[in-house]
Amino acid sequence: MKITFIIPHAGSAGGIRVIAIYADRLQKRGHEVLVLSRPRRQPSLSQQVRSLLRGQGWIVKPKMPSTYLDNLNIEHRILDRPRPVTDVDVPEGDIVVATWWTTAKEVANLSESKGAKVYLIQHHEIWGSLPKERVEATYSLPLHKITISQWLVDIMRTRYGDHHVSLVPNSVNTEQFHAPPRSKQTIPTVGMVYRRPKWKGCDISLKAFSLAAQHIPNLRLVAFGTTEPLPDLPLPPGTEYVHRPPQHTIKDFYAKCDAWLFGSRLEGFGLPILEAMACRTPVIGTPAGAAPELLSDGAGILVKPEDPEDMARAIEQICQLSEPEWRAMSDAAYAKASSYTWDDAAKLCEQAFYTAIERTKRGDFLNKVP
DSSP states (O other): OOEEEEEEEESSHHHHHHHHHHHHHHHHTTTTEEEOOOOOOOOOOHHHHHHTTTTOOOOOOOEEEEEETTTTSSSEEEEEESOOGGGGGGGGOOOOEOOSSHHHHHHHSSSSGGGGEEESHHHHHTTTTSSSSHHHHHHHHSSSSSSSSSHHHHHHTTTOOOOOEEEEOOOTTTTEEEEOOOOOOOOEEEEEEEOOGEEEHHHHHHHHHHHHTSSSSOEEEEEEEEEEBBBBBBOOTTTTESSSOGGGGGHHHHTTTTTEEEOOOSSOOOHHHHHHHHOOOOHHHHHHHHHHHHHHHHHHEEEOOHHHHHHHHHHHHHSOHHHHHHHHHHHHHHHHHHHHHHHHHHHHHHHHHHHHHHHHHTTTTOOOOO
């Protein structure tokens, strides 16, 4: 197949990493893959003037950040400027994939010669500052949908009336995330990813830690994140925190913990769950994203949403496990994470693309106007 992925811009976000993995694995499976992106927007003249008037100086053009597409043998074309993608930009092919709500309408408007039209949905993007009604409208476009977790499949069916959604769960790179079998930590230790957005639920995990620490006085917290600790979201005293650790060291954070905390209120999937499990660390998680599916079979503990007390009880439960009991949970977490690979995911993605082609030939989308 000739496959074109259309992304908003290349970067280091988790969703871009997933797309890069699929592009790479599908090309290795013999398909011809192109990734098409926009350049990042530069400060406008009015923004520069406002910055000068505020005494903040001229906004320096940011350096091009590294992206997950770097060092892959994938053709990556960047548009001449930030603008909508049109027929002129996209080669004829078999599949064209929208990967973000801003690209969905553009893909829906492309000519049929560009390929069967697919919408890869990695989250229900109606949160934060995004224009809710415009985002919701994209989920009713005449595109074959692929989602990454069962809750997204259910949302597309119950809220948008689409009963033909393909489920292609994420996997984890076990070459990057791995750890040898180990014992419990000498000092009880839990970890978490420190994130600013409220829907990431850091406040829930931090509150749970403070409650559990009242019963486990030597309880230790390790964390990493992409922002410096914030005054309104303080880390407990003694926390081991690293800001933007090198990617190759993240496995070490997971591997030094007895449990990993996942407190999200809303999540498309929740890759840190799998990353921790691949490093043999059980996860204590809220039922967001793929957590209900991943934390089964003894791989961790699913707790109630918006309930730090329940998460604190789970922390105490894991810290009080005997060595054989903890090792059994650790082994179950590793088995769950390693049972489904990115190659398995690429095969499912490939099957979903063939389904999109068949549905297009069958005329499933002819009566739906973009």
